[in-house]
Amino acid sequence: MSAALSKKERLKISRNPMPEQEPEKRVCSFDEVPLGYSIETAILEAQRCLQCPVPTCIEGCPVRIDIPGFLALVEQGDFLGAAQKIKETNILPAICGRVCPQEEQCEAVCALTKKYTSVAIGRVERFVADYERASGASELPELPPKTGYRVAVVGSGPAGLTVAGEMIRKGHDVTVFEALHRPGGVLVYGIPRFRLPIEVIDHEIDYLKKLGVEFRCNVVIGRLYSIDDLLKEEGYHAVFIGTGAGHPRFLNIPGENLNGVYSANEFLTRVNLMGANKFPEFDTPIVRGERIAVIGAGDTAMDAARTARRLGTRQVTIYYRRTAAEAPCRVEEMHHATEEGIGFEWLTSPVRFLGNERGFLTGVEFQRMELGQPDESGRRRPVPVADSNYVVPAQVAIFALGFNVNPIIAETSPDIITTKEGIIKVDTKTGQTSKPGVFAGGDIITGGATVILAMGQGKIAARSIQEYLTNR
Amino acid sequence: MIQTRYEVVRRREIAPKTVHLAVRAPEIARKYRPGQFVIVRTHEHGERVPLSLAGSDMEEGLIYLLVQAVGKTSGEIHDLAVGDAFLDVVGPLGRPTPIAEYGTCVLIGGGFGVGALQPIATALRDAGNRVIAILGARQRSLVLLEEETRALCDEVYVTTDDGSHGRKGIVTDVLREIIERAPVHFVMAVGPMLMMKAVSELTRPHRIRTLVSLNTIMVDGTGMCGSCRVVVGGQTRFACVHGPDFDGHLVDFEAIRQRNAMYLAEEREALERRRAEMEESCQVAALAGQTATARQSSTPKES
């Protein structure tokens, strides 16, 4: 192995920054912001890894990528080998390298984190995946003979794609049913192109297609076919439900249905999926305004705000009822938003929306908050400050307050047990639902988490489906 | 299962700017229930627009759509010729209309709503109800599917604003008389917002169960965006997954009317652009010595 460098030499290299588009330039386009490491930078960064005998980083990775293993291959210049190594455990590295919160996962527990700065694992992962894609070398693995079993995957987000990839490699026939006209789930309709280019997603989907996965878009399970139809009439032997949690929350406050008040999902879908940023060349419109207020401070809020900025909005402000310290978004995203001129107002919460006589939003009334006692989540609970209401002008307001679970499957498959909120109950070790032959994973079992957790749950479910099919 | 080409198999111009289409979509034809709808897209740059299912031919694997050209996208759909295809058709969407043995049912249709009423009337008749229909229109030429409706219902009344056909007046005039004459157990109205509101106001004091089918602006139709949200009984509901049918006595119609006007300026812009493009292509066609069959350049591709 690469004993070329001593530990001391490795520690001397400092973490390599990610080259990025300049903020002034990037707010005028939807091109990706981080530009990616060069070959030299990737090798240099990989050299920082100490190749720990007991690598803690792997513990921090929800799918347990052999991190020192792939970093060693990068150091040796074997980028395709590194890609193969990652793909042993993670079939979507180009996506994860871009959207995973590494600073809370592998990089948080990297041996270097405490005294130095962690290896930029995510950036090297992204480099490796991009290198492989650009080389056109992604080899198709040899598939085992067909088993004759058919697996239905409902939803084409990261959970569904993972299950599809695992199952096709076991020799089963796989059909992915997707409600929208394009596969990818939140990766396509939610996460904007300046964070995740469409080529990256399409490449992964094409790869699955090449392996023989059948994608059926425009099919809403629960409406066209029920889960029972799939098992009894359509000849599937097992079903995986990965329908996500994309049912946006509103606050039930006065004026929230005024024109110009959007859920982040609608705002982002109109742009990402329907091309509203290119209206009238594309037919789907979107309300534009001089001032846009975004309510919430998760990744979704950052994405909505940065998208609003790219529609030419001069003043975009994020309003959050707690403080920056409690904001659930990735640090990197808040940093990017700040660079792009997006304002933040902490400790404030909307109480009503104001409109004109034609029903269009003109302003938002907020109330100041302060932090009180900690709540169940351990974060200090925001409490309203008396007589602190104030109005800010806005033509568009975007709710980014998290998601409920989509009701369609629960409503049409009463034998699949859910919580009161509609989250499908599964055995977390297997992904098994209350209905035999039916498994679930991703946001539909957690109520809104991350891409990598959805993939991890997909893997668990795939293993159980395999067991279920072989023990039939 | 092979991806369908959503081809227009039959096309009938049933009134000015109004077409009745039979579109190949065998799975939807087999699976849909009355009251449900589809969302369609005509081309890669196109909008997703909802259309009610106006019936089906299961044997031929066709769904029926009744489309009124009111803007750019509905205009493009109107102009699809036999053999052309939609790019996407997703459905059936929404909860089906609750069908039961109610007794006497009155169905009220205006505009494209008359299409949705066809399968609902059939299902209610099959469930043992007496079904009365009232079709409203501005004038004779705009009365839609009258003959078809007569074939399905026990009684059919037609009203026109100018009296050029049927009774002069509006649908609620007839509904009031029917209610006064004999007990009515179930009312359903599909059509313009004002009509659905007037019907609901009329039946409210009589406490007759009244459903309306809400045509809000939609994007995905799966409950993911909230574009279709409506206020029913003081609660926010999503028309695409909780509806499209709601209790007319609880609906805030004014809020929907305002929301449906959200993109008026953009819609006008899109329509004018399309007109200009069509004029241009007509001129080009004329120059090339062709007949005036020039069609929109955006013929849908198969995916």
Ligand SMILES: Cc1cc2nc3c(=O)[nH]c(=O)nc-3n(C[C@H](O)[C@H](O)[C@H](O)COP(=O)(O)OP(=O)(O)OC[C@H]3O[C@@H](n4cnc5c(N)ncnc54)[C@H](O)[C@@H]3O)c2cc1C
């Ligand atoms: C704006 C935004 C930004 C985010 N940013 C990040 C990030 O940076 N990093 C990160 O790790 N996570 C991020 N997340 C969260 C992450 O995207 C989700 O946790 C993840 O996508 C969940 O994957 P999934 O496979 O469970 O479902 P989803 O990605 O939600 O996909 C579900 C799919 O199922 C389809 N579907 C639903 N119902 C049906 C049905 N009845 N029949 C057929 N198909 C159906 C849907 O159309 C959808 O395509 C973000 C989320 C949002 C909304």
Ligand SMILES: Cc1cc2nc3c(=O)[nH]c(=O)nc-3n(C[C@H](O)[C@H](O)[C@H](O)COP(=O)(O)OP(=O)(O)OC[C@H]3O[C@@H](n4cnc5c(N)ncnc54)[C@H](O)[C@@H]3O)c2cc1C
């Ligand atoms: C459940 C449901 C069923 C419907 N059934 C039918 C039907 O059977 N036949 C029919 O002709 N029409 C039907 N509509 C209405 C139809 O979807 C709109 O007329 C169409 O979207 C207009 O698009 P446009 O580009 O041609 O017109 P635009 O110029 O964009 O708009 C004209 C009017 O249509 C409404 N509208 C615009 N965009 C949308 C959208 N994405 N979704 C819904 N409404 C919109 C607006 O209120 C606007 O005032 C239905 C709508 C719903 C919600």
Ligand code: SF4
């Ligand atoms: S913990 Fe850090 S230094 Fe150790 S193997 Fe993992 S990436 Fe390398």
Ligand code: FES
């Ligand atoms: S149309 Fe998007 S939620 Fe109903």
